[in-house]
Amino acid sequence: MKNTNITINDLAKSITSLAKDVKDGFERVDKTIKTEVENLAIMTQNEFNDNAKEHQQMRDDNAKEHKQMRDDIREINHQTIEVRKEIKTYKQDQDKTNMRVIKIDCFELPNLRKRV
Secondary structure, eight states: OOOOOOOHHHHHHHHHHHHHHHHHHHHHHHHHHHHHHHHHHHHHHHHHHHHHHHHHHHHHHHHHHHHHHHHHHHHHHHHHHHHHHHHHHHHHHHHHHHHHHHHHHHHHHHHHHHHO
16 A cells, blocks of 8 residues: 555645646636637727728718719709700790791882882
8 A cells, every 4th residue: 555644734735736726727717818808809899990981981982972963963954054045045046037037028028019
């Protein structure tokens, strides 16, 4: 048989050493968990910031597109007004021409009768 004379001091040292190892292990696990949580928080914040930037870019793009559409509509309205003015001017000119023709016809017809 082996000599198993273990003193209380040896047992206390072993328990103390084991307790220290357990404590160190818990501290390492705690530190690892804290580090992982911090890294996860940083990654989450970075992802949030990236999403916010992307969202802002989309809003800016939409605003530019909306402004361009408004400018296009404004230009179309301006062109429509110009075309309407041209049509009105054309109609007025056409009416004046028709009036001249009518006046000429009215004045020339009696003269033609006299000549004939």
